Amino acid sequence: MLPRSWIHRWSAPLLVVVAALGAGTGCKSRSSQAEKKELRIGATLPLTGAESRIGGFYKEGYDLAFEEVNRQGGLQVGDRKLPVTLVLLDDTSTQATAVSLADRLVNSDKVDFLLGTYASHLVEAQSTVAEQNKMPYVNGGGGATDIYKRGYKYVFGLLAPVELLGNTLMQFVDEQEKAGKLPRPSRIALVWENTAHGKDFRRGVQDFVNGAKGGYEIVVDESFELSGKDFGALLGKVKASNADLFLADAHLPDYITMQRQYVSAGLCNKVISYGARGSEKGAVDALGQENVNGILSAVWWSAQLAAKGGPAKAFVDAFKAKYAGRAPEWYQALGYETARALFTAIQQAGSTDREAVRSKLAALQMDSILPGGKLSFAAEHGQQAYYPFVVQQNMPDGTSPIVFPPVVATGQGIVPNPRCAR
Template sequence: MLRRSFITLAASAAVLAGAGTSGFAQEETIKLGASAPKSGPLAGGAAMTHWPNIQLWMKEVNDAGGLKVGDKQMKIELVEYDDKTSGEEAIKNIQRLATVDEVDFLVAPYSTGLNIAAAPAIARYGYPQIATTAATDGVKEFAERWPNSFWMLGTSTQLANGIVDTISKMKEKGDIGNKVALVNVADAFGLELIGAAKPALEKAGFEIVYETSYPLGTQDLAPVISQAKAAAPDAFIAFSYPGDTFALTEQAQVQGFDVPVFYTGVGTAFPPFAKRFGDAANGIMGIGGINSSDENVKGYLDMHKADLGSDPDFWASATTYAGLQILGQAIEKAGSLDKAAVVEAIKTGTFDTVIGPVSMPNNVNEKVWTVGQWNNGVFEAVAAEGMPVAAEPAKKSGW
């Protein structure tokens, strides 16, 4: 009996001794929370852009031994939830991550609408919100209302002006005429972009010959393409989300909607888009793009392919990864897990990222790629603000 007790006590002592060395080190982790779609209309986009880059960044950080926080080297663990493409669910998840899971930091939600919906809750708990998949003209107002929020993907006006400026150049060269068909998904993203694009198009001398919107999650978009085709435009512009981006393009191909400029929104930059449409994807334009000849971007593309076995999307993926790099570098700069100190570090710092140096003194990244175009398997930037582009825009020639 005494021997058995001694063995038990000795074993317990060994465990406690281990807890003071390697076991204790394992407990020194940064708990990261993430809430984004795994179901609902935006699940496909999040699966392409959001979740893989969290995995990639965590792998790179943890493989390197973690983040240096003061005199500690701290690895990262993830707590994640499905917001079901619902603002209400996103808010509940943020509250749970903050109060039940007690995470140290959050990854910003996916999409414009969910970032805006969750912003008050994120601010309430003091977390830095680095929004990398939200495009809105409200960034300056939001940054003032929620000083913990940072906006990296550009404004609706920047993105809308990108395509308007692009087709204006093409019109001046004589590549296209002045008739435009304009379509948008009826949520925050689409409504803001259409609101910025219409006056810009009219100012540039374009005639809007067809215009319509449709609810998020609409399945049958054949009538939209049919009516747009009947209007005989020179440019078709759709501010769409991934599901509708694919559906609109499929219908254009089925109906033989040959138009010199065919532009769709989120999802155009996804590698599965080029795979689905093959050679027919050549010449299709969309939001974003990248400059794949840039060494930073090229390194990111190679890393994504090597570590995850797939290509990223050729727009917001790199920005999403860059946002996580900024969070990590800001934590190291602050030297602690104090959220307010990290917010201040983001406000005042310049960060080395896969999209180049990024600083956000007014909580907004103003250097963005705005329009990309498929060319033999790469979605290259053809328009940008403050960033180098990869190519000049060209007319699309048939399906």
């Protein structure tokens, strides 16, 4: 269950270089901080391949964060301001490339610090390079707890654990069951990608079910491989199970493919969720509004949090100003806040020394756009951020209001799904 303190808070690859404003001739020497003319921060993202859509979203968040700093003359480091340059490489959505490019950034390009890539399996592999080179590595794209159970000192993650995502979804569902809107026990079809991310989602749901004293029964428990093309056999098992709840964990491409086949197969469950996926504009465009209505998603951030003011509102306003009025999704928000966390630690260190910055990241306590309003990397969670998720639901009018937790809800959840109510 959500800790009580959280509720209180509510009250060869393509090379892209983001030019630093006023960087001058800053590449002469990096032998000492006094000689630095700029900060070079390296990163890879999946700009092509299976995760390219999301990689592009993270790039938008990075770009905004770097632009804001450079507009102010650079990052304050001690008594100097240093422009910041993002050296961004395309890891093509593959582990081997993500690893080799991280090594290149550290040992050939001589960047000062690293921002991480997107997708847990890529972050897990790539972060090993940072640890081996004692290079602070801040990522907003890896939510699997396995990444943070290795005792690494230089790896910091902004995505709260995926186990908590599954647990949060079940808390919303449990409220509906207790209100008599779902049968007791409710039957669950649980399907999950065969990755650390998927296994964490499964564990979060299972742990909740095990503690619910007979309120739920898992009738399907099946994994699938990433980048699938045909989920027919899996969905056939879901259909035959007569489940009340269809809970899937999937990355965006698999969500789109699976939901298209789900609709074609005539499936309809009283509750349907694809974990963190559901409200993305790209999915609505691909599937049609009528085919995504009712889907629940538990996400790390929502633009609706801007209604509370503070850093979230400032970020949404800045993003819309830069990107022609388009509202950000959680992907851009996490990219932006990842860069901002690293910038904050460098400023607090007053130095570009890796150990000094690593120490400040480990002790970080900053106001944040994230749910709960604070960001830290607690040692007890392996330097993985820990904060509440918000649950959204797609509505026929195209909106996706927050429906849980009640303290930040912007709309009322509809259960059972009206498409499927009998």
